[in-house]
Structure formats: structure tokens, C-alpha cells
Amino acid sequence: MSGKCYRSELIGLFGCPVDENATVAIMEAAFKELGLNYRYNTTLVYPKDLETAVKALKAFNMKGTHITIPHKVEVLQYLDHLSETAALMGAVNTIYLKDGETYGENTDGKGFITSLAEAGVEFKGKKTVLLGAGGAARAMSVELAAAGVSDILVVNRGEERGKALADLLNGKTASNAEYVSWAGTFRVPDDTDIVVNATSIGMHPDSNKPDIDYSSLLDSMIVCDGVHNPVQTPFLKEAAKRGCRTLDGFSMLINQGAISFKLWTGLDAPVDVMKKALERELN
Numbered sequence: 001m002s003g004k005c006y007r008s009e010l011i012g013l014f015g016c017p018v019d020e021n022a023t024v025a026i027m028e029a030a031f032k033e034l035g036l037n038y039r040y041n042t043t044l045v046y047p048k049d050l051e052t053a054v055k056a057l058k059a060f061n062m063k064g065t066h067i068t069i070p071h072k073v074e075v076l077q078y079l080d081h082l083s084e085t086a087a088l089m090g091a092v093n094t095i096y097l098k099d100g101e102t103y104g105e106n107t108d109g110k111g112f113i114t115s116l117a118e119a120g121v122e123f124k125g126k127k128t129v130l131l132g133a134g135g136a137a138r139a140m141s142v143e144l145a146a147a148g149v150s151d152i153l154v155v156n157r158g159e160e161r162g163k164a165l166a167d168l169l170n171g172k173t174a175s176n177a178e179y180v181s182w183a184g185t186f187r188v189p190d191d192t193d194i195v196v197n198a199t200s201i202g203m204h205p206d207s208n209k210p211d212i213d214y215s216s217l218l219d220s221m222i223v224c225d226g227v228h229n230p231v232q233t234p235f236l237k238e239a240a241k242r243g244c245r246t247l248d249g250f251s252m253l254i255n256q257g258a259i260s261f262k263l264w265t266g267l268d269a270p271v272d273v274m275k276k277a278l279e280r281e282l283n
């Protein structure tokens with residue numbers, strides 16, 4: 001026995017990790033690339049056990065964890081600290097530990113904004129149509145508002161969630177938001193700059209596309225999808241046919257993972273390696 005300690009640093013994913021192979025592949029590839037003795041574990045946590053699971057982060061000396069469905073909102077009450085935007089969104093997708101205390105952050109929207117910025121998109125004064133009002137929509141729209149978009153039209157099937165998001169954006173950000181009920185085919189207004197699908201429509205194995213009038217998409221618009229599998233969703237294919245610039249959920253997933261990685265490890269994520277790992281996983 002050398003007496004050397006071979007234990008790995010642990011990073012987790014708490015929730016209902018049914019299809020999280022993509023995130024595992026990305027993270028494990030990044031650890032390997034940087035020679036880090038870290039492991040990324042997915043853990044099924046039931047709602048009744050969430051508080052205990054968050055306490056266990058400290059007991060197990062973990063670096064942190066991703067949080068997924070259905071815990072992104074409930075988890076807030078169990079954390080020692082929250083970032084300003086996570087508090088504003090009311091949702092956390094990343095916990096990291098510092099000096100034995102838990103910090104909640106939301107990197108979903110930040111990853112999305114990074115992807116748009118990398119594509120050269122400017123935000124100031126832009127008008128956005130946001131399809132959906134769930135967790136991803138909240139994260140994406142709060143970050144869009146923080147980046148300077150002027151108007152956000154929240155189009156959602158469920159009125160309660162749609163109105164609540166529009167109220168949040170109007171009350172807590174500088175953007176003007178309006179809720180539109182998604183009853184029947186939605187026509188995108190001509191003066192829209194950015195169209196975002198933040199619903200789960202089109203996520204494998206679903207092959208549907210959001211019910212919008214695709215002839216209302218103009219080639220001046222940039223059209224984005226939060227769905228990462230498949231990368232080229234039916235929604236993005238339709239938009240590309242109409243000459244729109246498109247942005248897929250693949251780059252958003254990589255970028256949110258890269259931001260979380262930095263919070264956990266303090267290191268810049270090897271983004272190219274992570275992209276290749278995700279491509280392999282999706283193929």
C-alpha cells in the first residue's frame with residue numbers, strides 16, 4: 001500500500017436523468033482532456049429527497065452538480081447562496097461548492113447568449129419571439145433581457161406560465177414583454193429579429209415542429225432552437241428553407257456545460273473536445 005489516495009472528485013447531476021448521456025459524455029471528455037481525476041455521476045433524486053440530496057453534496061465533499069427536471073425551481077430553498085440571475089429566474093441548473101457552502105447558478109440562458117454572441121448576433125433594441133414559458137424559456141429570456149433586447153413576445157400554450165413569465169420580464173428587467181396565448185397557428189410578426197423555440201417540441205423521439213406559420217419567417221430573422229437532439233430539428237430546417245440564419249441547441253448545451261465546468265473546476269473548459277464528444281454521442 002502506497003498510502004496514496006485515489007478517490008475522484010465528484011460532480012453530479014440530480015434529477016430524473018433519463019437521457020443525460022450527452023452531458024455525461026461532454027463532461028467526462030473534458031475531465032480526460034485536462035487530466036482531471038473527476039467523475040460526473042447522474043443520480044435519480046425524488047422530490048421528497050431533494051433537501052437531503054443537496055445536504056449530501058457537502059457530506060460527500062462534491063464540487064457541485066447539475067440540476068435537471070423536476071428540481072430546478074424547488075432546489076432554490078435549500079441553497080446557501082444564489083446568483084442574481086438565478087434568483088431572478090427562480091431556477092437553478094448548476095450548484096457549486098465554495099468554502100463548504102452551496103451556490104446556485106443558472107447557466108442555461110448564459111450558454112444560449114454565448115452561442116448567439118459567437119454567431120455575431122447583437123442584442124440591443126432587438127425584438128424577440130419566445131415560444132414556451134418553462135424553465136429553459138425563463139433562463140433564455142432573462143438573459144436576453146439582460147443582454148439588451150427591447151421586446152419579448154412570450155407565446156405559450158398554458159396561460160398561467162406564459163403570463164407569469166411576461167410579468168417577471170416586465171417587473172424585473174428593462175425589456176417590454178407581452179404574453180400571447182398559443183391557440184392555433186402562430187404568425188411571427190414581420191418586425192421580429194430573433195425567434196426562439198424554448199419548448200420541448202422536436203426533442204427526440206418527438207419529430208413534430210412548433211405550430212407556427214412558417215411563411216411568416218423572413219430571411220432577416222435569426223431562428224434558434226433549445227432542442228439539441230436532433231441537432232437540425234424540423235423547426236430549424238423549415239427556417240433554413242426560408243433563408244433564416246439558424247442556431248441549434250447543440251452549441252447552447254456545450255456553452256452551458258462549459259460555464260458550469262468553470263464554476264466547478266476553476267478551469268476553462270476544452271470546448272472543442274466537448275463538441276466532438278457530443279457529436280460522437282449523438283451519432
Ligand code: NDP
Pocket residue numbers: 069108111131132133134135136137156157158159161162182198199200201203226227228249250252253254256
Ligand atoms: P419545461 O417542461 O419546463 O417547459 C416545456 C415548455 O414547452 C412549456 O412552455 C410547455 O408549454 C411547452 N410545450 C411542451 N409541449 C408542447 C406542445 N405540444 N405544444 C405547445 N407547447 C408545448 O421544459 P424546459 O423548459 O426545461 O425544457 C424545454 C426544452 O429546452 C427541452 O427540450 C430541453 O431539452 C431544452 N433545453 C435545452 C438546453 C440546452 O442547453 N440546449 C438547456 C435546457 C433545456 P406549457 O406551459 O403550455 O405546458
